[in-house]
Amino acid sequence: MxxxxxxxxxxxxxxxxxxxxxxxxxxxxxxxxxxxxxxxxxxxxxxxxxxxxxxxxxxxxxxxxxxxxxxxxxxxxxxxxxxxxxxxxxxxxxxxxxxxxxxxxxxxxxxxxxxxGMVFQNYALMPHMTVFENVAFPLKVRNWSADQIRAQVAATLDKVGLAKFAQRKPKELSGGQQQRVSIARCLVYSxxxxxxxxxxxxxxxxxxxxxxxxxxxxxxxxxxxxxxxxxxxxxxxxxxxxxxxxxxxxxxxxxxxxxxxxxxxxxxTADFVGESNILAGTLLEAGVVQTGAGTALQVHSRHPQPGAKVEVLIRPENIRVLTPGEATNEENVVDGEVTQLSFVGGRTRVEVLAAGERLLASRISSREESGIQPGRKVRLAWSKANSVVLD
Ligand SMILES: Nc1ncnc2c1ncn2[C@@H]1O[C@H](COP(=O)(O)OP(=O)(O)OP(=O)(O)O)[C@@H](O)[C@H]1O
Ligand SMILES: [Mg+2]
Structure with a gap:
């Protein structure tokens, strides 16, 4: 059935x-x-x-x-x-x-x-069988003919880039290659x-x-x-x-x-997926949240109830660290001091103490001196659209 x-x-x-x-x-x-x-x-x-x-x-x-x-x-x-x-x-x-x-x-x-079809972390290949035999196994169980098996296994090994390893045993392969065998063994019978x-x-x-x-x-x-x-x-x-x-x-x-x-x-969800700044506050009216430290944030909110305790999510890459004198039309602007700077390859994480909160901004790394150093005063800016009120 x-x-x-x-x-x-x-x-x-x-x-x-x-x-x-x-x-x-x-x-x-x-x-x-x-x-x-x-x-x-x-x-x-x-x-x-x-x-x-x-x-x-x-x-x-x-x-x-x-x-x-x-x-x-x-x-x-x-x-x-x-x-x-x-x-x-x-x-x-x-x-x-x-x-x-x-x-x-x-x-x-x-x-x-x-x-x-199932693929697990520990490959679960049969050690005494070759790659070909491992991948052929599900087809044998299903009573395919030898010719059909040969053609189907060859096509599948080709698909996962293992054509030239058909006669090896699992222990003669790297972890990544073994995992490809177990994927092939699963794909082979569609x-x-x-x-x-x-x-x-x-x-x-x-x-x-x-x-x-x-x-x-x-x-x-x-x-x-x-x-x-x-x-x-x-x-x-x-x-x-x-x-x-x-x-x-x-x-x-x-x-x-x-x-x-x-x-x-x-x-x-906000915490588990990606990096986040989460600020607690009270919804004053549609679109404004007052934080514990008294800062009024312009937020994007569908939340209906003024007076409600809410949390506001701002992703680090949406917070801009302004250069001195730089103008902005973003709705939220706060002044603060850089507490830490970490270079993580393509991005630089800037921790700033601002408006009584520890905020994390993430910017594209640059070889040029940006003037952003621990102890420096900086201005942070982010838009209302990027301030999401969590339910
Ligand atoms: N046979 C069992 N008897 C009692 N508790 C079990 C049994 N199997 C799983 N659990 C419990 O069920 C919960 C969920 O287990 P599950 O294996 O689904 O977690 P998981 O999300 O896959 O975790 P991991 O990322 O560590 O693999 C765990 O707390 C685990 O201890
Ligand atoms: Mg698990």
């Missing part, structure tokens, strides 16, 4: 000109839980929760993942990311709720009948849904960046639904159509990378 559904889905995917993968495809994906009932849904959770004894590790969750979507589960250690993946895979059963794949209720189906749990976690930064690029283009080329787990926010921002940010078994924010970054639903 599931097999038939998967086949039908593959046909649809192959027959379509990969719709929804162009840039901006994620834009139509709304922030609120996109509970849908149509045929475009690859994975759906309805009231799913998971408890172990007294402890609830996943609070009741409704979630749907559109076909062809790249969804990343992001969050700190222990927040429930792998739990969600394992519930989709069927490695664990939910305490409440139902899990649907391609519209079929699979809650009671064992893992092997769900037809999913599962309609692929799950990846921290697949790049064990690799160094350079290699991670490279493989991120490869995973991204593979996703674009084959149009599979991809559910990816990471605790690395940059990786999530780079790869995803949609990010599901988890904390203590709950969703803090479900949205596009740009929504999480520019319009975070709450303080946790």
């Amino acid at each position: 599931i097999q038939a559904t998967t086949m039908a889905l593959r046909t649809t995917l192959e027959g379509s000109a990969s719709p929804g993968h162009a840039d901006g495809a994620g834009a139509e994906h709304k922030m609120t839980h996109p509970f849908r009932n149509g045929t475009d849904v690859a994975v759906q959770f309805v009231g799913v929760s998971k408890r172990y004894g007294e402890s609830t590790v996943l609070h009741q969750l409704d979630l749907s993942v559109r076909r062809g979507e790249f969804l990343t589960l992001l969050g700190p250690s222990g927040s429930g990311k792998s739990t969600i993946l394992n519930l989709i895979a069927g490695a664990i059963s939910p305490t409440t709720g139902r899990v649907f794949l391609d519209g079929v209720d699979v809650t009671d189906k064992p893992s092997r009948e769900r037809g999913l 599962p309609s849904i692929i799950l990846m749990d921290e697949p790049l976690g064990a690799l160094d930064k350079k290699l991670r960046d490279q493989l991120q690029g490869e995973i991204k283009s593979l996703h674009r080329d084959i149009g599979t639904t991809l559910i990816y787990v990471t605790h690395d926010q940059e990786e999530a921002l780079n790869l995803s159509d949609t990010i599901c940010l988890m904390n203590h078994g709950r969703v803090e924010h479900l949205g596009t990378p740009s929504q999480l970054y520019f319009e975070p639903a709450n303080r946790f």
Whole structure:
């Protein structure tokens, strides 16, 4: 039954000109839980929760993942990311709720009948088999003919840049190459849904960046639904159509990378994704917040209630450090003193004590002397549009 559904889905995917993968495809994906009932849904959770004894590790969750979507589960250690993946895979059963794949209720189906592809952090390759044999394995299990297997494995190894390593054993490969083998082993039988749990976690930064690029283009080329787990926010921002940010078994924010970054639903999201300045204050009237130290900030706010205690987010790269005498038309201007300067390659972080707050500004590094030094008086400026009131 599931097999038939998967086949039908593959046909649809192959027959379509990969719709929804162009840039901006994620834009139509709304922030609120996109509970849908149509045929475009690859994975759906309805009231799913998971408890172990007294402890609830996943609070009741409704979630749907559109076909062809790249969804990343992001969050700190222990927040429930792998739990969600394992519930989709069927490695664990939910305490409440139902899990649907391609519209079929699979809650009671064992893992092997769900037809999913999986890639894990620890590669899980078979050490006595060559690269070719490892990648051929899923096809053998599915009774493909030797000729079909040879052609399909060769094409897949080519896709992940491993054609010339076909006869090596896993231990004769680097970590990055081994991870490519495990990705190839998953791609080879074209599962309609692929799950990846921290697949790049064990690799160094350079290699991670490279493989991120490869995973991204593979996703674009084959149009599979991809559910990816990471605790690395940059990786999530780079790869995803949609990010599901988890904390203590709950969703803090479900949205596009740009929504999480520019319009975070709450303080946790603002803190977890990117660097942030968060100022506490009281909403005086629409568009003005008075901070504890008494500074009035012009803010962008949909918040309806004057008198409400709110927090205002300003991203460091949106705060400009003005040169002496420089004019500005930004609505917020404060004077302060530089307390610390850190050069982090392409950007320089400037910490300033201003208006009773410690503010962080980030500017593009320059070889020229900027006159910004610890102890110097500076003026900071930022616009109303870049001062976001958090709910
Ligand atoms: N079999 C189990 N029995 C009891 N508690 C469990 C079990 N499996 C997981 N947990 C708990 O569930 C919570 C969520 O675990 P999960 O593996 O989903 O976290 P995670 O977000 O993937 O974290 P990490 O980034 O460290 O992999 C954790 O607090 C974990 O200790
Ligand atoms: Mg995990």
